[in-house]
Amino acid sequence: MGINQLSTLEHILITTKVEKVMNWSRATSVWPVTFGLACCAIEMMAAGASRFDFDRFGSGIFRATPRQADLMIIAGTVTYKMAPVIKTLYDQMPEPKWVIAMGSCATAGGPFDSYHTIQGVDKIIPVDVFIPGCPPRPESLIYGFMKLQDKIMTSSLADRYKDIFEEVG
């Protein structure tokens, strides 16, 4: 049986790239950490509840431990005392992992230009998507999450290790 010959397997098989399948499976099953810091967490909970239903995007399973999670939604004000905790949680998440900075506090400190607030969570951990708003509505969070899905779909396995390869030489 030649390889160019049509067979019954054509009807039940899809040929694609491994990378694309991996990206598709990752983008449609992003599990966030159950982690809220301030009033943005209320909107995040609303996004997970039935009216907005985060589950439609495969992201409704809020995990109680960072070791089972792929996504960290920084929903709220990041204080100086909380910063080491966030860093620890981020380090405990397995690769691949993504971060959404939700609301103006997590994005840039918000109204708290003060001694206790970190001016944007990107000072301590890398952020993939920034969502403005004070607080952003669940639609904004869902839109930001769809942007993250686009980013995951365009990512490549080589990209993630490119920096390390360059570092080692």
Added chain:
Amino acid sequence: MAEPDVPPTPDMPDEAPAGPYVYDYKAAPNRQIVMPKTVPLPSLRTYLAEQKAAAAADEAKWLKMQADFETAKAKAEAEGKDAPKPPVRPVPRKDDNDMKTPWPQEAKDADLLLLQERLGDKVEEIFEQAGELTCQVTKDSILEVLQLCRQDAALNYEMLADQTATHYPAATGFAFSVVYHLTSISRRKRLRLRILVPEGFLPESACAVYPGANWMEREIYDMLGIRFANHPDMTRILCPEDWEGYPLRKDYPTVGWGQRDISFREDRGGRLDLIALQKAGQLGINLKQPKAD
């Protein structure tokens, strides 16, 4: 009661105070710390002194107007002109604004009078303001006063509703006021106790009388740097343990400190970086050190 004395207003330097938390004010002039120049401590004695000073200033102004009139009159007579009009004393404008702050008044409440009778010289001042009772006592006798308020059958203040402190950098003789808000649930009354403490003084902890004072005193220590004697656990409660400075002091900058570089507690001083570099050197790996700039 001692003689009324107006708290003096010290001369403040134009430049900001030198300290560990001072900014580059020329780069961000809107972030300059504005230190208070007066002591807005609510007190009957201060209020009476202010009234007296205002009346004296009014009288001096009137006398100066009269003297000016006399000289102008003599000058006009010498030059042969008409005499000027005699001055009229200005009547204070009637203030119909009923939203102004109620002023302190003489203590008439039985609790305050009882406290003064029992404590004698230990009471520095008692007054009422807007129906609220305030008793200022000497800073060494606060524990005794709290015990009296808690255990005396006629007072019977069971609850310490709040304990807080304020920084008065412009004051002379004291730097902070520590305020105890007592509530009597059975008698439905409230009482405010106040002590004035200088920098470095350790007031006696209220935990022995009111156990609920534990965290409130820790918060006062965290925010203002007043340490309490005989406290079971005198550590910071809100800020991290290695925090520098006391944020509720008036000379602490309110904005901008969040923008400083973050260094995590386990890696203060680059200890982990050093270990990583040593390990990399043993393994023969060229680990590039990230540059701060």
